[in-house]
């Protein structure tokens with residue numbers, strides 16, 4: 099007797115979708131983020147260790163360190179990049195001084211030495227750090243309100259009135275990446291070195307003002 103064997107099951111003929119093998123080309127912003135990642139992480143940890151609460155004195159020291167770095171870096175960048183406007187008038191340094199005064203600190207802060215920003219690439223590297231710090235600054239401002247119940251009059255640096263931080267950052271990154279796409283390896287190296295040096299300057303200023311915990 100001949101029994102008919104069941105027909106073998108066929109694998110469903112669904113088309114296989116494979117991920118593209120080509121990775122997106124890194125942008126100058128990607129390169130700057132990668133070049134400064136470890137410095138940024140070290141700074142975050144030292145300024146705001148997990149679980150630590152902000153005190154008024156620590157915020158005051160954070161502002162004094164910020165001012166010491168900004169007093170020289172902000173005008174140096176603006177002198178090379180005419181389009182690098184402060185995040186809303188007045189300048190960042192003026193706003194930091196306002197916030198310090200609101201905390202009762204009108205004492206002089208000695209600025210750091212002038213950073214070496216010889217060209218547009220270096221200025222953009224430094225501007226990347228100053229602009230990017232506004233992103234983390236939103237987390238800091240949130241923690242300050244949570245821990246100290248500070249009012250907006252104490253936070254004009256971190257929360258510049260009338261400035262939309264997200265769109266501003268997007269516009270800056272677009273300009274940065276356009277410069278990166280047109281530039282070559284030398285420009286990328288110069289921007290990376292300046293971003294690194296700018297992070298180092300902030301770290302030195304925070305250390306000097308006792309803001310690192």
Ligand code: HEM
Pocket residue numbers: 127131138141142145146226227228229230231232233234235237238297300
């Ligand atoms: C306690 C202090 C800080 C914390 C918790 C912090 C945290 C953060 C976070 C969460 C982001 C990503 C935000 C987002 O994508 O929406 C960021 C971005 C950034 N922060 Fe900070 N930050 C701090 C201080 C600083 C300081 C002092 C600087 C520089 C002086 C700085 C420079 C930057 C830069 C350049 C970026 C942009 C990175 C990118 O390309 O995406 N941050 N920060």
